[in-house]
Amino acid sequence: MSAGTLRLERVTKVFQTPEGRDVVAVDDVTLELPPGSFVTLLGPSGCGKTTTLRMIAGFETPTRGRILLDERDIARLTPDKRGMGMVFQSYALFPHLSVFENVAYGVRLRGVRGRDLDQRVEAALALVNLHGLARRRPSELSGGQQQRVALARAMAIEPRVLLFDEPLSNLDAKLRVSLRSEIRRIQQQLGTTSVYVTHDQSEAMALSDIVVVMNAGRVEQAGSPSEVYRRPRSRFVADFIGSADFLDGPVLGVTPEGLDVSLFGVTVRVAAGDGHRVGDAATVVVRPESVRVGDGPIRALVRGSTFLGSLVEYELMVGDQVFGALDPDWMSRGLHVPGEEVPVSLIGSKLYALPPDVRSDTAAHASDTTEVAAD
């Protein structure tokens, strides 16, 4: 089984509403998926991630742009000729066929018969740990088992690319976590290039080599999970991945190590992208773990607190700015109650100033999110 290289070049999809209005579901998306990579398309519903996946699969045709698999344009190929395995949100198992026949379905279409067929099917079922269930009907399996069959069925055809359309969203939380590590294990074992659509950021983080964050039909950012978390390119990305609050402050100095930004009258050195100039206003991403509660130069009012066991989550207010904070060390310091004033500090090495150009651009498309078709 060899892994394919997939490239999307300036792919756009325009749908027409029944009233004849054009809706841009996917807007000028360019992506390159190296062989063997696991790429997640992440975004809120309506961001165009499912449409993008369905264009790769061939169920939708791009209005513009090219989709290349190993340098060959496949945008006009019907889905059955693309050799991509797909795992569906609703499993989409053939209810009239046994587990064996479901998995054998695609293999048979490739002319494999007899012992070879049996072996291929059994190998696929073994890979997803479904021994001995080959003769069952899909309806006799649990949800998790059904999704394993769907995975085995997609892999059995030895696809160039594996596609996943929110495959875990119908499962309960616990099963979701165990199945997602299994998907990752199998993908790494086989080395198949994979595209995975989800709206669950923790799923995306856990699975991917590359996370592609989409919003309003566009790619907001693509990068490794840590990069996307640590160095978000826009407010949208910072907000969508993990939780984040935003503080604005003037840039006092630009150094190779980062920016000196004044926040609440305190100068903090924060990590930043290029393009900032002294005197500009910078938007700083403040994640709850980048606030230290209990000591520091800033006096904050506790507005609310949520006790989570190992952590306490606080909602703090300074002036009219509200932001969240996590206290992992509450046991030694005690709990704060709403109405109390606490000293806090911002940990500069955990903050990040958004690149200046992207900021205004993002605000522009946030407003046309409503124009995008639901996916």
Add this chain to the structure above:
Amino acid sequence: MDTSALATAGGPGTGLPGDGQEAAARGRRRALDPAVVVALVLSVAFVLIAIVWPVLAVIGAALTDGAIPIFQRYLSPPQNQILVNTVVLGVVVATVGTAIAFLFAFVQVRVPANRWLKRVLHVIALLPIVSPPFALAIAAISLFGRSGMITRDLLGMRVDIYGLPGLTLVMSLSFFPVAYVSLMGLMRALDPALDEAAANLGSSKLRIFRTVTVPLLLPGLASGFLLLFVEALADLGNPLVLGGNFTVLSSRLYIAIIGQYDMLTGSVLAVLLLVPSLIVYFVHRYYAERASVVSVTGKPTGRPSEVSGRPARAMLLGAACLVAGLIVLLYGTIVVGSFTKLLGVDHTLTLRNYEAVLFGYGTKAVTDTTLLAGLATPLAGLLGVVIAFLVIRGRFPGRGALDFGTMLGVAVPGTIFGIGYLLVFNVPVQIAGFTIIPKLTGGAALLGGALAILLVYILRSAPGGLRAGAASLQQIDPSIEEASISLGADQATTFRKVVLPLIRPAFLSGLIYSFARSMTAISAVIFLTTPQIRIMTQQILNETDAARYGNAYAYCVILILIVLAAIGILSVLVGSSTRAERTSGVNVGASR
């Protein structure tokens, strides 16, 4: 892995809207599967040639200058009485038929009674579906006619069953089963929690029935009423046998064409019949679709509340048994009559009637009809589900038109297709001197007119397959088909290996419906029979006209037996659903 190699979105303003690239993109459509194209072309061709064209031809014939005085004649007194009769008959039959259907459905779902009694009532209620629609009319004449065994011999009355009362009796009994089946489905789907909620709020049983049950079933009742109205309007067999002096549009139209060879008057009457039929039919569809919404939202959580009051129970059961008794009496008359020399006159038992029908001059009618209906059944069934697939899953403009065009096959009264075929196919259709379609009707027609009859059988049955197929396709998650395609199957393979097996129950019922409908059809076919092709329903009519009731009854019994046998054979051929399918078939798509 090197993620920096990843390019991302182009900036705004690089989308090149409105320039040459845009135009190129518009021409770039999804590559179509060849099998889909073939299916689409064949379906559209069938709908246009076999359905739309004949109907348009009738309308065209009635929109000529010469037609105006005829319109005037039939729209003003005294001739407008025919139109009035038609509407009165439609309303009366629809009212009585819907009431009977409601009674039977209510008894099945809400009245506690012996399980076997309920089953027997159910089977009796379905009997009229598999028999020629005017079989009951003939039996009614024997029982309640001028020399009826019950009215004259038993009660000594001299009543005249011909006309509105008789037609109401037999047509209500003949047509109510369709409304009964759909009402029963709706009643079963009503969420019992609604009744419980109303009771919990302090409503009495009767009040719940009035304020919850009936309003929720109203779309279903309306749809059933309108469907029966259209059936009554379109019916030709019963008015011919039992109409007497009570002339309706369809019977007048028949006389105009067959008796007077007056195509112009026939076309005018056809248009007068067509307009209300079409309007009412599509209003019915509107209500039918609304009614089905109820069944989707209603997820039964308990058992429907049952009628517990003894008097109410006895009354409802008694009424249902009375109607069922009448149906049994009428069908019993048919069976007994088929073994009797002349019912009501000479009660000598005989097998002569069967001899004549099976081994005498009736043989040809039996074989011709069975052969043609047998040919039409798979074709209509397949056409119906293929069109359902195209309409539900296809993504081409004009899907609605294809659906509408196919549904015209039942929305338009059969008599109109009869005339339309005579108008269009009585001469070879030529384009630039080449014969495209040979002469299909009348003398010297291709295959003695068999092809025209076959087409009519198919077009009358395909809508049933379309609706059944569409309903079950809507239950199936489209990703199941996408899964098959992504695994490498083309559309044709996917249809054969995934779609057809999944909609098999609907396909089977479509086939049964199709065969029963073809075997019992008369209103269109009666215009198209030739000396070379004999059709059983028409033979029954001829025998009745000639007062050879014994033969007519024998034909009816044989026809019913053929339909029942076909149901058995089809069930075996297409396969009854297995246990696993029954458990999984229900939740196809429920996993979403």
